[in-house]
Amino acid sequence: MADLFDSPHTPNTHQAPRPLADRLRPKTLAEVIGQGHVLGAEGPLGAMLAARSLSSLILWGPPGVGKTTIARLLAAETDLAFVQISAIFTGVPDLKKVFEQARIRRQNGQGTLLFVDEIHRFNKAQQDGFLPHMEDGTILLVGATTENPSFELNAALLSRAQVIVLERLSPADLERMTQRAEKELGRALPLSGEAREAMVDMADGDGRALLNLIEQVAAWKLDKPLTRDQLAQRLMRRAARYDKSGEEHYNLISALHKSVRGSDPDAALYWFSRMLEGGEDPRFLARRITRMAVEDIGLADPQAQGICLDAWNTYERLGSPEGELALANAVAYLALAPKSNAIYTAYKAARAAARETGSLMPPKHILNAPTRLMKDIGYGSGYAYDHDAEDGFSGQDYFPEGMKRPVFYSPLERGFERELKKRVDYFAKLRIKRHSS
Structure with a gap:
């Protein structure tokens, strides 16, 4: 599991290569990037450490923001043995062994910080199993979850553990992480400024994802820095091209669509008829003219979409050839309706903004x-x-x-x-x- 980092470690060329995340694992909480609102002097974890009074915790946050790292370093800074389990792979017999080993450890004078990854995966009864061991001091529980604890963890467990909300990493945090990675690698990444920003955007606040991207980029042998578009081509798999025979099919539907958009009912009816004569499925045409109403008319005529759906429904009831006339009515209406692609344009811009803001x-x-x-x-x-x-x-x-x-x-x-x-x-x-x- 990748850790967040902020420490200038020197690469060791005498050892076999290790994953970048492992090589850059922080050694102290001060080296962790991000989460200053909880790790700082005024934050809940900072205050606990200053008072030397660490309690059981639930770390709630998105993937790749340092939950495992923070738990590991909390154990180190409080001299507790660190034990990590995953709720996905751990059953009741395994938990009993963990609790017994923690009890022996306690008898020998050392406490145990038990880190439970994806703690929300345990059912309510399994969660109850932690309670007596938390209460008698056998373990200090630190659970990690990406799900809302209010809904995924039972009230008894929540009453004995403080919920710490971790935040997605900011672009500044991710850039800082990139710089540390470059220092570890001993060279700058072969990216232009815009491509570098794009890589950070692709990570979407996830430090683990960023480190994976950095390792991919660092492995490329390039003569010059990549542009944003070149980076996207390399890191994003292109959708497989959909190959379907019948070029005329696409040519004619394009002609119909553009005739409607161009407010020419005669041309629209001509191409509509050409497709029917060629054996086109009227249901395909019903679907496409409904799309035209949404894309090219929109709210300039709110009735247009309803007229298309009514025509589609009429065709389903009457079939061919009678129902085709209902579709022809809709085609003529669309061609003569006022046109606006304002909603279509707004929707595309909103989707682009949604992708950019992650x-x-x-x-x-x-x-x-x-x-x-x-x-x-x-x-x-x-x-x-x-x-x-x-x-x-x-x-x-x-x-x-x-x-x-x-x-x-x-x-x-x-x-x-x-x-x-x-x-x-x-x-x-x-x-x-x-x-x-």
């Missing part, structure tokens, strides 16, 4: 807090109920913290979108007013 959490004020733990860490705090606000609009920010508010949807001055544009502009002005007051 797994950023929603702001805490719009998260539900059905449990005490979630309330204690700020879920739902500060949420403004819009129905109680003036004009039924609070103007709160619903994007992740630190993300600049984007504009994806810009309605056009066509068809019904004229009305939607008025609404968008109205709320934009109201939002400015709320934030300035």
